[in-house]
Amino acid sequence: MALIDTLRAVKLPGRLPGLWGHAPDPAQDTAIAAAALRSDAFRAAREADWRRLERIVARLEAGRLRALSDEDLLALPVLYRTAASSLSVARETSLDAATLAWLETLVQRAWFQVYGPRQGLGTWLARFLGGGWPAAVRGLGIDLGIAFAVMVAGTLAGWLLCAGDPTWYGALFPADGTDPRVPGATRAVLHATLFGQQGQTGLGAFAAYLFSHNAQIAILAFALGFAFGVPSLLLLIQNTATLGAMLWLYHGQGLTVEAIGWLSVHGTTELFAILLAGAAGLHVGRAIAFPGQRAVLDAVAEAGRRAALVMVGVVLMLLVAGLLEGFARQLIDDTGGRLILGWSVLALWCAYFFGLRRTPGKLR
Incomplete structure (x- = not known):
């Protein structure tokens, strides 16, 4: 997995980097794999809601309010709060940096649609x-x-x-x-x-x-x-x-x-x-x-x-x-x-x- 490769590049205490020809530490590789699995499970459980929120926000930003169903409009504040909660948890876990940055941007965009000013x-x-x-x-x-x-x-x-x-x-x-x-x-x-x-x-x-x-x-x-x-x-x-x-x-x-x-x-x-x-x-x-x-x-x-x-x-x-x-x-x-x-x-x-x-x- 890409996340495992990312975590391998991080110098952890007691690790002997294989980049210099040293044998990798099996215990540490196990810990990295476990963290990656937890991260993937966290994302898999929530990504569908994130993607739905992104679609709703994109339509609102484009001025296509009528293209949204009543269900999507009612779900918007709930999806926003869920994404904000996920972001808070993700910052404390090993979620990969690219996904974390994307989630932060999504939460900011959603905040403006839920709570931000509607007009200049x-x-x-x-x-x-x-x-x-x-x-x-x-x-x-x-x-x-x-x-x-x-x-x-x-x-x-x-x-x-x-x-x-x-x-x-x-x-x-x-x-x-x-x-x-x-x-x-x-x-x-x-x-x-x-x-x-x-x-x-x-x-x-x-x-x-x-x-x-x-x-x-x-x-x-x-x-x-x-x-x-x-x-x-x-x-x-x-x-x-x-x-x-x-x-x-x-x-x-x-x-x-x-x-x-x-x-x-x-x-x-x-x-x-x-x-x-x-x-x-x-x-x-x-x-x-x-x-x-x-x-x-x-x-x-x-x-x-x-x-x-x-x-x-x-x-x-x-x-x-x-x-x-x-x-x-x-x-x-x-x-x-x-x-x-x-x-x-x-x-x-x-x-x-x-x-x-x-x-x-x-x-x-």
């Missing part, structure tokens, strides 16, 4: 943007409506509080001492905060800061959802109350439309992203509080997977909002252009989320 980043991203993200957003269902209603209520609350008592403005919109946007500011001062900023420098750094700040708010709104979604809703109210206070201030000087145009450039994307983050947090919180007929862990796991997909998209939206706020809002200096840009972007987001009904492949 490019494929995952294409499925995410091509339907996975919109489907996850639509899956939030009633949580989107609740979050939207809360944001509208927060905006109205901020406006009405300031209208009833202007001192509320300082609480809702704290100034740093240099911000001219305070109650009592003249129309000219407030107008100057909306227009004439095309010559600003450092817009890239400003956009990065805005993205970081808004991302923190959105992630916090999502993360607080575990407390039955209540903190997420409170955070939405707080942020939109600030918006209401600001609109009240500009309305007092007849600059309501101009302020809305100024905010629309980035606000339609930014507020939409925060809406989705709050709805995602509420979605998880509702799954904890009202799991329905499912176990709590199962309900939370399903809601968490959907909400996590939404949050990946929220980060992308906030990046877009940061660029719009840091560049477009400063470079477009007329209300009409700002309104057109902002509301066109909002229409695109709505069409994307609620008009794209393509069913994506499974995202993992």
